[in-house]
Amino acid sequence: MDLSLSTRTVGDRTVVEVGGEIDVYTAPKLREQLVELVNDGNHHLVVDMERVDFLDSTGLGVLVGGLKRVRAQEGSLRLVCNQERILKIFRITGLTKVFPIHESVDEAIAATD
């Protein structure tokens, strides 16, 4: 399965819904999307990963890159994920300490630091 991406705006948040597989082949597409959103002035991103079937370290690298970009604009990048197999990858790499991870899009949108 390939990567699917769609974006929508809720208030000052931009929700990026990601589906399919994020790996060494598809991750550049996600990187492009995040870079474009930030360049267009969307600095508060919510990446919804509920429909992601596969995520590897290349995908993690892209998300960290996105986080750095929004932080440079005093923005935020929140993740939505309930899937244990995906969450496990964040845990073993220590990235649960780096990303705010929420159980639902609504929760991520409502969240403030």
Added chain:
Amino acid sequence: MATVELRFSASPEHVRTARLVAAAVARRAGVDESVLDELRLAVGEACSRAVGLHAVHGLTTPVRVELTEAEKSFSIEVGDDAPSSVPAPRDQSAAEAAEDTDELGLAVISGLVDDVEVVSDAHGGRIRMSWPIATASVV
């Protein structure tokens, strides 16, 4: 000899094929269903790393994947032709490591696989991983 051997051009689009083949052969060998997801991820990480190393070194040779079924274990060896590719361990934060996906890939592999060996010399590197095979009940 390996049960199944795979060679693919060192391009990102073939890594998914390697993942699928590895998971299919592992399932057939009797590797527990509950670890197949992890196996798929680990072999994908090893192949992505090999593809990246071939790109960095401008190599046109293929990446090799050997899937071997033994009596009590299933092993996967991913071989690359990049000279001395084992990175020296460095003290850095997770976020810093994440920028260097090569190191993050190795971190994922060692977090997922109990039995893993990374070796490298002047001719190339190998990541060898193995998983136990559940003792099949006689039907």
